[in-house]
Amino acid sequence: MKILLANPNATQAITEACRELAHRAASPGTEVIAWTNREGPPIVNSFYADYAAGRALSLALPRVAPPPDAVVLAGFGNYGTAAVKEVMEVPVVNIAEAALAFALPFCHRFAVVTAPARMVPYTQDLIALLGVAGRCAAVHAVNLPPLDEAEPSPGSALTAIVTAVERVIAENGADLVVLGGARLSPYAARLRDRVGVPIVEPVACGVQLAEAAVRLRLRQSKAVKFAAPPGLREGGDTWR
Amino acid sequence: MKILLANPNATQAITEACRELAHRAASPGTEVIAWTNREGPPIVNSFYADYAAGRALSLALPRVAPPPDAVVLAGFGNYGTAAVKEVMEVPVVNIAEAALAFALPFCHRFAVVTAPARMVPYTQDLIALLGVAGRCAAVHAVNLPPLDEAEPSPGSALTAIVTAVERVIAENGADLVVLGGARLSPYAARLRDRVGVPIVEPVACGVQLAEAAVRLRLRQSKAVKFAAPPGLREGGDTWR
C-alpha cells in the first residue's frame, strides 16, 4: 500500500527525519511517500503557523496524484486535520491522534513532552479536543534552541529531555511519555535506554495506524463532521 | 473608539447584515468598521472553509491600517481565532466567545441553534474548547436552504427556527438560546416575540464585549498562548 507521509511544515529536513522514522516503522509492502507542505510555514510553532499549515495542506493534499491509500499527517498538532479529513476520501491519520490512541492501552496516565513552552497550551487544547484529557498526567515543555540556531550538543538536549521525562513520572504520576513534536522524535531510542517507561514516538504510530486503517477498510466517518465540504471542486476551492 | 468588525467569510451581503446588527449594538462614540475577508471562503460551513478563513484573516488583519482599537470576529466558529489573537496587539473577540460569555450569567443551561446539520459537531467542538460544555444543554440544527438557493419565505424559516428553539427548551432543558450563525442572527428580534427565553444574538454581544475590553484595557494574554508568533514580520509571514 502507498502511504503519503505529509509533513505539515515546509522544512525539508524535517520531512527527511520523519521519512526515516516512518520507513523504520512501515511493514513490508508499505511504500511511504514523504511529502513536504511547501506552501506551509517552516514549522508549526504557533496558532498562526497552524492555520498557515492547515490551509496549505487542505488545498494541496487532494491534488496529490495518484491518490495514496492513506495519509499520515506528520506533525504533533491540529493544523487543519479535520479539514484534511473532509477533503480526502482515503483514511487520514494525524500522528498526535495515533500516538494518543496507541498510548491509552499501555498506560495508566500518559504525559506529553513538547517544545517550546508556548506549545503547552496548544497541546492541551489538542488533547482535550481528542477527548482523552482524563488520561493525561501532564504536558510539559522542554527547552530546546530554535531550529535556526546552532543545535546544542546532542548530549545536552538529551539531558534536558530526560530531565523533563523524569519530572512527569515523579511529580505527575505519568507512566508513559509521548514525544510531542518533530524536535523530540529523534531522541526516542536514546530515551528508551534512559528511562523506565514506554516512550511513544508519534510518526511510527501514525504509519502503523494508517496501515491498520487500510487493512481494516476504516476511514474517517463521512456521515457528518468529515463529509466533503459543500461544493468543493476537484483541484481546490469552489469559490475561486 | 474604532472597532473592526471582521466578517471571516468573503460574502459582502453577510458583512452588511453584520454591520447592521453591530451598528444597532454599538454605543455612542463607537465607530464600527465593517470588513470583509475577501480572501476567505464565501461561508464557513466546513473545517476546510474554517482554515481558509482563518489563514486569510490572520494574514490580512495585521495589515489593516490604521489599526483599530479592537477586533470583533463576526462568525460563529473558530476559524483561527487564536491565530488572530496571536498576531494582533489589540483585543480580539470572537462573537461565539462573546455570546457564550454573555449567556452564562443569565441562564441555567444554554442551547445553540445552528445550521446546517454538519455544523453541529463543529459547534460542539467549539463549545468544548471554550470550556463551557457543562452549561450547554444542546446544539441543535435547523434546516435552512443553502445560501445560494432561493431564500424560503421568511415566515417558513422563522417557523423552522421557532420549532428548533422550542425543542431545546422542552426536551433539553435549555432556558436561553444562542443563535449560532450568520443565517440565524437576523431572526433574533422576531424570535424574542415568539419564545419565552432570552435569545442571544452574537454580533451584538461581540461589539459590546469589544467595547468593554477597550474600556477596561483588557486584551488576550500575550504571556504564552497568544504571544506574537515567533519571528512574525510586519505585513505577513517571516518565511516568505
Added chain:
Amino acid sequence: MKILLANPNATQAITEACRELAHRAASPGTEVIAWTNREGPPIVNSFYADYAAGRALSLALPRVAPPPDAVVLAGFGNYGTAAVKEVMEVPVVNIAEAALAFALPFCHRFAVVTAPARMVPYTQDLIALLGVAGRCAAVHAVNLPPLDEAEPSPGSALTAIVTAVERVIAENGADLVVLGGARLSPYAARLRDRVGVPIVEPVACGVQLAEAAVRLRLRQSKAVKFAAPPGLREGGDTWR
C-alpha cells in the same frame, strides 16, 4: 442608564471603594448608584456570612425605588445571587460571574487570587457552579490582615499579592489572574505594572457587563430557574 451597585456587605468603606472602581469603569451616561447592604454582615468571609448577606439582599433590593436599569452585585462570591435574580425583573450581574465571563475570551487558563485562605473552597465551589472550572488553573489565597486590624503597609500587601500572582503563573500555568475579593481590587492598577499577564478587576467587569445587558435587552432567563419566587409579594415575603 442607572446601575445599582450593591455591596453585599454592610461596610460602607467597601461600598465607597467599589463605587470608585465602578465610577471609573462606567460609560458616559451611566449613573452608578452605590448601595450598602445595611442588614448584611460586615464582610462575606464565610458561608454563614454568605447567607446573612443573601437573605438581606434578596429582601432589600426589590424595594429599592425607583428600580434601577440593572443591578451589579459587588462581591466576589455567591451570597444569594440566584435569589436576587429571581426577585428582580431587571438584569442582575454578580461581579464574579462578570469577571469570569470576561476572562474566558482573553486567556488559556485563569487563576483567582483570594483572601483569606478559608475562601479558597468557597471560591472553588463558586467557579464550579458557574461551569468554568475546566478553564481554572488555580484558586490561591494570599495572606492579608483582617479588615479590623491595622492595615499593613501597602507595599507589603502588594508584595504578597505579587508573590501569589507569580506563583499561579509559574506553577499552575495561569496566563490571566482574577482578583477575587474586595480586599484585592484596589491593587489592580499596581499589579498590572508588576506582572506580565492581564489582571481582571471584577467591579469594573460587573459594570461593563450590566451596561451591555441593558443595551442588549438581556437579562436572566425568567423561564424556570430565575422565575419570580412563588407568591412573592411586593415588599417582601408572602408569608409574613
Added chain:
Amino acid sequence: MKILLANPNATQAITEACRELAHRAASPGTEVIAWTNREGPPIVNSFYADYAAGRALSLALPRVAPPPDAVVLAGFGNYGTAAVKEVMEVPVVNIAEAALAFALPFCHRFAVVTAPARMVPYTQDLIALLGVAGRCAAVHAVNLPPLDEAEPSPGSALTAIVTAVERVIAENGADLVVLGGARLSPYAARLRDRVGVPIVEPVACGVQLAEAAVRLRLRQSKAVKFAAPPGLREGGDTWR
C-alpha cells in the same frame, strides 16, 4: 443519642411528616427531636426561600439548648448547609447529602424525582455541588399541586410519581430513584410496591447517617471550609 431533626421551613405539618419518617428510621436509643425553622419560609421552593431558610437556620440552630449530638437538616436542598456546618460543632447532615451518599453504593446511576418543575435546575446545581453528577441519570419533575391547594386524591399523585419514576428508568437508564422533596417522601412505601428499583427516602437516610457519624465520631472537617465563622459570638452575629 439526641438528633435534632431540623425542618428548614416553617410548616409544622412538614415537620410532623418528617418526624414520623425519622422516628421509623431511628435506632433504639436515638431520640429524634423535631424542630421547625419558625423564622424560615413556608417551603423551600426557590433560591429566595433557600436563603430565607438558611439565614434563619444558621442563626437559630447554634442557640438550641442543650445542644444535640447531631443535626439532620430535613429538606432536600442546600439552604445554607455549609453555613450550618460552620456554626455547629456537632455533625451536620443534610438529607440530600445523606440520600445521595447512600444511593451511590447501591446503584449504577440514580435519578432524582422532585417537584415542582422550577426545582429541577436547583436540584441539578445541588447534585453538581456534591460532586456526584457523573452518577446522576436524570432529575425529573413530577407535577403536584401547590401545598396550599386542595391535595389531589392520593391515588392520582401516586400515579403521577410512578409515571415519573418509570420514565427515568426506561428513558434515562436510572436503576435507583431518590425522592427529592418533602412532598414526595410520604409516597416511598407505596412506590416500592409499584416499581422495580430501590426508592431512597432521604429523611431516613439522614437519620441513619447522623447516627453513624456520632458513633464514628465523625463530623464536618473544621480545618478550612467549615471552620467556625470569623468572630461568631455565642447567640448569633458578632456584628449586631
Added chain:
Amino acid sequence: MKILLANPNATQAITEACRELAHRAASPGTEVIAWTNREGPPIVNSFYADYAAGRALSLALPRVAPPPDAVVLAGFGNYGTAAVKEVMEVPVVNIAEAALAFALPFCHRFAVVTAPARMVPYTQDLIALLGVAGRCAAVHAVNLPPLDEAEPSPGSALTAIVTAVERVIAENGADLVVLGGARLSPYAARLRDRVGVPIVEPVACGVQLAEAAVRLRLRQSKAVKFAAPPGLREGGDTWR
C-alpha cells in the same frame, strides 16, 4: 442483625484486625461475623490479586449459611464487588464505597492515603468508578514495609503516615483523609491525635453503612447491573 464481615484476602491476621475495628463500630444488637476468603490471595496488592480475591469471594459468599443480613467487604479496593452484588440477595457494602460515601458530606475534598505505591493507580481507578473523583484532592502512597517483613517500629510507621497526611492537606488542599488499606486502618486513632482533619477508617464505615442499609431495607438495585447472573445455580457456577 448479622453482618458478615468478609476479608477479601486469606490472611487471618487481617481478618482479626478488621473484626476488632468492626466490633467497636457495631451497634448493640449487631453480630459481626468475621470471615476470611481462604481461597483468596494473602493480600490484594495487584490487579492479579484483585481478580483472585473477587473470583473466590463471588463463589464462596453465596454459600455462606445461614445467609447474613448484609455483607461488608472489608478491603479497600474493587476485587469483584459488583460480582458479589450480583450473586447476593442481601445488601453488599464495600468498605471503600462506604468510606467515600461517609466522607462526602463532611469535607470539601478528601484524600486517600494508601500503600504501597503501586496501589495509587488502582485506587484512582476505583475512585473514578465510584464517580467521586471530582471531590478527590489526591491519592498518596505511604511507604510501609511488605507484610511479610519485620514490622517497623510502630512509631516510624506512624510518622510516615502523618507525613503523608500532612502533605495532602498542605499541598493538595484535602480537608479529610481516608485510610485506604488494611495496613493503615490500625493507625486511625493515633492519627486523629496528630492531625487536624477528620480521619475516615473504612471498616467502621462499612459496618455502619451495612447496618443502615438493613434498617432502611436498602440493597443494591437488582434491576439491571446487579441482577443475578444469568443461570447462576445455588452453590456456584452453572457451567460446572
Added chain:
Amino acid sequence: MKILLANPNATQAITEACRELAHRAASPGTEVIAWTNREGPPIVNSFYADYAAGRALSLALPRVAPPPDAVVLAGFGNYGTAAVKEVMEVPVVNIAEAALAFALPFCHRFAVVTAPARMVPYTQDLIALLGVAGRCAAVHAVNLPPLDEAEPSPGSALTAIVTAVERVIAENGADLVVLGGARLSPYAARLRDRVGVPIVEPVACGVQLAEAAVRLRLRQSKAVKFAAPPGLREGGDTWR
C-alpha cells in the same frame, strides 16, 4: 510474529468465530494462535462471569508455552485485563481498548452496540475506565436471544442490529459504531452494506493493534500499574 488470540470465555465456537475474524485481519507473517479460556465461564455476561474469566485468564496465560509475541484478549469487556497486563511481559491488548483507540481518530462521537441489556452498565463502566466517555454518544443494547437458544433467523438479528445502529446515529449523534460483543461481530460486513457510518469490529482492531505494538516494541508500562504482581512465581500464585 505469533499472536495469542485469547477468548476469555470457554465456548469453543466463539473462539472459532474470533479466529476467523482475526485471521482475515492479520498481516502476512502473523500467526494467530486461537486459545480458549477453558477454566472460564461460557460467556462473559455478568460481573460474576467477568471475574471468573479474569481469574482463569491471569492464571493460565503466563503458562502458555512458548510465549507469544503479543496477546489479544478477544472479549469486549474488562475481565481482568489489567491483571493480565501485570502477569505478562509481552504486549497485551484488549479488543475493546483496541476498538475504541481505533475509533477515536475516525469519528466525532462513537456509539457502542452491545447485548444483552444488562451489559449496558458494564460497558459504560468500561468506557469510563478507558477515559474516553467524553467521545461516547451512547451505549445501546440490542435484543438477541441467549446463546443456548435456537438462533433467530440471521435476517431478523441483522434487522435488530440495524435498527439499533440507526437509532444511535439519529438520536444520539453517533457517526461511528463499535460492535460491543462476540455476538455482534459476525454481522459487521453486512452492517457496512446497510448503514452510512463506519462499523468497527473489535477483533480485527485487536489483531492490528497487537501487530503494531510488536513492531513498535511498545507494551504496557511496567513502571507502576502493570508491574509484575509482588512475588508472583512462574506458573501461578506465590501463595499456593
